[in-house]
Amino acid sequence: MARFPKPPEGSWTEHYGLGTEPMSYEDSISTEFFELEREAIFKRAWLNVGRVEQLPRNGSYFTKELVVARTSVIIVRDREGQVRAFHNVCRHRGNKLVWNDFPKEETSGISRQFVCKYHGWRYDLDGSCSFVQQEQEFFDLDKADYGLVPVHCDVWAGFIFIHLGKEPEQSLTEFLGPMVTALENYPFHLQSERWFYRSPVNANWKLYLDAFQEFYHAPVLHAKQTPPDFSAAAQKAGFEAPYYGIDGPHRVVSTAGIHPWNLAPNQLKPMEILTRSGLFGPWDMPDLNFEQQPAGLNPAGCDPWGLDSFQIFPNFVILIWGQSWYLTYHYWPTASNQHIFEGTLYFVPAKTARERVAHELAALSFKEYGHQDANTLEATQTMLESRVLDRFPLGDQEVLCRHLHKVAGEWVDDYKRQLTEV
Ligand code: FES
Numbered sequence: 312m313a314r315f316p317k318p319p320e321g322s323w324t325e326h327y328g329l330g331t332e333p334m335s336y337e338d339s340i341s342t343e344f345f346e347l348e349r350e351a352i353f354k355r356a357w358l359n360v361g362r363v364e365q366l367p368r369n370g371s372y373f374t375k376e377l378v379v380a381r382t383s384v385i386i387v388r389d390r391e392g393q394v395r396a397f398h399n400v401c402r403h404r405g406n407k408l409v410w411n412d413f414p415k416e417e418t419s420g421i422s423r424q425f426v427c428k429y430h431g432w433r434y435d436l437d438g439s440c441s442f443v444q445q446e447q448e449f450f451d452l453d454k455a456d457y458g459l460v461p462v463h464c465d466v467w468a469g470f471i472f473i474h475l476g477k478e479p480e481q482s483l484t485e486f487l488g489p490m491v492t493a494l495e496n497y498p499f500h501l502q503s504e505r506w507f508y509r510s511p512v513n514a515n516w517k518l519y520l521d522a523f524q525e526f527y528h529a530p531v532l533h534a535k536q537t538p539p540d541f542s543a544a545a546q547k548a549g550f551e552a553p554y555y556g557i558d559g560p561h562r563v564v565s566t567a568g569i570h571p572w573n574l575a576p577n578q579l580k581p582m583e584i585l586t587r588s589g590l591f592g593p594w595d596m597p598d599l600n601f602e603q604q605p606a607g608l609n610p611a612g613c614d615p616w617g618l619d620s621f622q623i624f625p626n627f628v629i630l631i632w633g634q635s636w637y638l639t640y641h642y643w644p645t646a647s648n649q650h651i652f653e654g655t656l657y658f659v660p661a662k663t664a665r666e667r668v669a670h671e672l673a674a675l676s677f678k679e680y681g682h683q684d685a686n687t688l689e690a691t692q693t694m695l696e697s698r699v700l701d702r703f704p705l706g707d708q709e710v711l712c713r714h715l716h717k718v719a720g721e722w723v724d725d726y727k728r729q730l731t732e733v
């Protein structure tokens with residue numbers, strides 16, 4: 312018996328016209344497909360690289376290593392306060408411009424200019440070349456022709472996006488579409504306390520996205536983590552999310568929540584009772600001063616509301632909790648069977664030690680779940696690569712997984728078509 316109403320077509324999968332046949336996971340093991348994804352997806356979509364709070368002052372910068380696009384970029388707030396992006400390469404002989412001890416490690420800081428470690432060429436924060444060592448030794452060199460190579464960069468709701476293509480086909484807000492931009496007024500900026508995890512995962516980037524866009528696995532894989540009564544009930548009823556949304560290449564899933572403080576003490580860990588916190592976040596909610604909650608949130612009107620997880624194509628997730636905090640996930644591919652996972656938690660800054668401890672327990676619980684998910688994915692990847700099986704049935708609660716793989720396939724097909732047309 313479904314707890315929540317299904318669309319008139321009988322299932323979300325049919326409602327969105329995605330087909331119900333078993334799916335191939337060849338797109339997650341094929342090295343050829345991965346090579347195509349580099350160009351077809353990661354150089355043709357807007358990519359989120361962080362938040363404006365990471366650039367608090369004029370001159371603040373950070374670098375982002377984008378192995379999938381074979382580049383590194385510098386994101387900087389220039390002297391006028393504008394956020395800009397450049398390829399992280401010196402115009403003289405191609406040295407990587409900004410790095411610290413290890414060239415492949417990301418870095419951040421504040422600076423008035425960027426100076427190349429090789430021969431000392433200098434660049435202003437707006438990318439213009441401001442100094443060439445022994446300029447008179449060069450031949451007809453005009454510094455004005457040797458600025459850093461710009462990368463398209465735009466900011467939406469405090470999220471910084473870049474586009475690595477020559478000319479984006481759509482503006483950032485056109486690309487994000489109405490479902491995502493409906494979150495515009497959510498007070499992301501008030502939640503500036505940031506906890507950050509980063510880890511290599513030996514699985515295709517789409518597999519980890521899949522693990523976080525269905526909750527079908529939760530009562531099983533995380534059985535020991537979830538309150539036992541909740542797990543048992545969810546498993547018996549067949550866990551269902553009340554709402555799945557699709558808008559262009561993007562997706563959202565919404566879930567009902569639980570109020571942990573109403574659970575019997577034997578359903579909780581002593582630490583959770585002590586800190587009034589856990590996976591679902593701090594039990595005591597900060598005041599976000601909502602004049603009106605953005606229309607796109609809690610689309611099924613759940614009470615209590617659990618979370619809405621917005622999967623922004625290709626590799627970015629904004630997950631907003633009913634308990635007034637949020638998470639972002641990034642999945643940065645490094646090979647067909649490897650990626651870097653980044654999970655970031657954002658809270659209204661703690662004002663008391665109790666709040667600080669509650670944030671820390673939420674962050675640690677999140678990491679614990681992340682480990683369980685990632686561990687399973689590495690096991691999945693190895694057996695997908697055996698190619699013993701080539702078709703996999705996906706249930707209606709896995710509708711978003713089906714959509715992601717369809718969209719990735721469509722973008723790759725579209726790119727191949729464009730190549731043959733040229
Ligand atoms: S490569 Fe940068 S100054 Fe020579």
Ligand SMILES: [Fe+2]
Binds near residue numbers: 533
């Ligand atoms: Fe999970």
